[in-house]
Amino acid sequence: MRLALACNRSDRYRLADHRPDDLYEEFDAPETIDAIAEAIAAHGHTVDPIEADRTFPAVLERGKYDFVFNIAEGLTGRCRESQVPAVCEMLGVSYSGSDAITLGITLDKDLAKRVLKGRVRTAAGRLFIHPDRIDLSGMPFPLLAKPNAEGSSKGIRNRSRLTDPITAPSDIAEMIRMYEGPVLVEEFLPGVECTVGVLGNEHPEILGIMEIAPRHTPLGEFVYSLEAKRDYKNQIDYHSPPRFSENTRKAVEQVATEAFIALGCRDFARIDFRFAADGEPCFIEANPLPGLSPIKSDLVLLCRGMDITYHDLIGRILQQAFRRTGLAISGSRVGVS
Numbered sequence: 001m002r003l004a005l006a007c008n009r010s011d012r013y014r015l016a017d018h019r020p021d022d023l024y025e026e027f028d029a030p031e032t033i034d035a036i037a038e039a040i041a042a043h044g045h046t047v048d049p050i051e052a053d054r055t056f057p058a059v060l061e062r063g064k065y066d067f068v069f070n071i072a073e074g075l076t077g078r079c080r081e082s083q084v085p086a087v088c089e090m091l092g093v094s095y096s097g098s099d100a101i102t103l104g105i106t107l108d109k110d111l112a113k114r115v116l117k118g119r120v121r122t123a124a125g126r127l128f129i130h131p132d133r134i135d136l137s138g139m140p141f142p143l144l145a146k147p148n149a150e151g152s153s154k155g156i157r158n159r160s161r162l163t164d165p166i167t168a169p170s171d172i173a174e175m176i177r178m179y180e181g182p183v184l185v186e187e188f189l190p191g192v193e194c195t196v197g198v199l200g201n202e203h204p205e206i207l208g209i210m211e212i213a214p215r216h217t218p219l220g221e222f223v224y225s226l227e228a229k230r231d232y233k234n235q236i237d238y239h240s241p242p243r244f245s246e247n248t249r250k251a252v253e254q255v256a257t258e259a260f261i262a263l264g265c266r267d268f269a270r271i272d273f274r275f276a277a278d279g280e281p282c283f284i285e286a287n288p289l290p291g292l293s294p295i296k297s298d299l300v301l302l303c304r305g306m307d308i309t310y311h312d313l314i315g316r317i318l319q320q321a322f323r324r325t326g327l328a329i330s331g332s333r334v335g336v337s
C-alpha cells in the first residue's frame, strides 16, 4: 500500500525570541519520522512523510495515498491535533488513530476529565482562564498547575508543584500569559505514577503498564516535568512491567480500558495515571497521539519492557487501523506474532 506519514518535523519551525523554549516540544525529531517510515516500509508498504501544514490537503490529494499514518501534532490552537484527521475525512482518506473529536477532547485536559466524570476517578481541579481572576479558596496545598491544552510536559516544570499559597496566584497568572491559554490547577496526587499502553478498538487490550519512578526525588514531591523528561537517564527509573501487586495491576488496567472507551480512542493510546493519597488510581490525561521516538518515548520504553520491538509496535498500530477501516492486510507483512 502507499502510505503518507503526516507529521510536523521539529527542525522546520524556528522559535521567536520571546516564546518559551518548550513551545515546539511536541513536534517530532527527524530521527523519529525516519524510524517510523522505516518500520512502515519493513511491513511492506511505501511511505512518504508529509508536513502537516497548510500545504497538507493539496499534497495529500495529489499523492492519491491509500492511507495516512498520523503522528502530526498540528500547528496552533486547541484543535491543532484534529486538523489532519479532519482533512483526511474531508478528502476521504483513511488514517491511523483517533478522530478529530477524540483528539480535540483529550488535548483539553479539563474537557477530557469532564467526559470521564462518574466513570473514572480524576484529580479535583479548577480551570483558570483570566490571569487576574485566580481564586484558590478551598483548594488544599500542594497543588499542580499545568497549561490545560498542551502536551509533552510543555509548561510543566518542577516548580509547577505549588506549595506557597501567597505566591501561587501570581505563578498561575504567569503560566496563563506564558502559554497564552487556560491553566488547570489540580490537587497534587502524591502516589506512584504510571502510564498504560492500550491497543485496539471494540475490545481494547492492554499493551502494558510502565511505572515512572523518580530516582532522587521523594515520590510525594515528584513531577514528571520537562526537566525530568529531558534528563530521564539520570532522574527516572522506568519499570515495565510495574512493581504492582496483581490487584493493583488489574485496577489500573480496568480504569485505563474504561477511559480509552469513554474518550472514543481508536487503534492505540497511552493513558497517564497517578495514585491518590488513599491508594486509588486517578486519571491524569489521555494521549491518543503518543510520542513514538524510538529512543525515549514512554510508549516505546513500555513496549521494550514487554519485549515488543519498535517494528512490532508500528505493525500492531497498522494492523488495528487496517482492520478498523477494512483495508486489506494481506500482501503486507503487518501480521505480528
Ligand SMILES: Nc1ncnc2c1ncn2[C@@H]1O[C@H](COP(=O)(O)OP(=O)(O)O)[C@@H](O)[C@H]1O
Residues within 6 Å of the ligand: 109, 123, 144, 146, 150, 151, 152, 153, 154, 156, 186, 187, 188, 189, 190, 193, 222, 223, 224, 225, 272, 274, 284, 285
Ligand atoms: N494532579 C496531579 N498530581 C500530581 N502530579 C501531576 C498531576 N497532574 C500532572 N502531574 C505530573 O505532571 C506530569 C505531566 O502532566 P500531564 O497532565 O501528563 O501532561 P503532559 O501532557 O505534559 O504529559 C505528569 O506525568 C505528572 O508527573
Ligand SMILES: [Mg+2]
Residues within 6 Å of the ligand: 153, 272, 285
Ligand atoms: Mg502526560
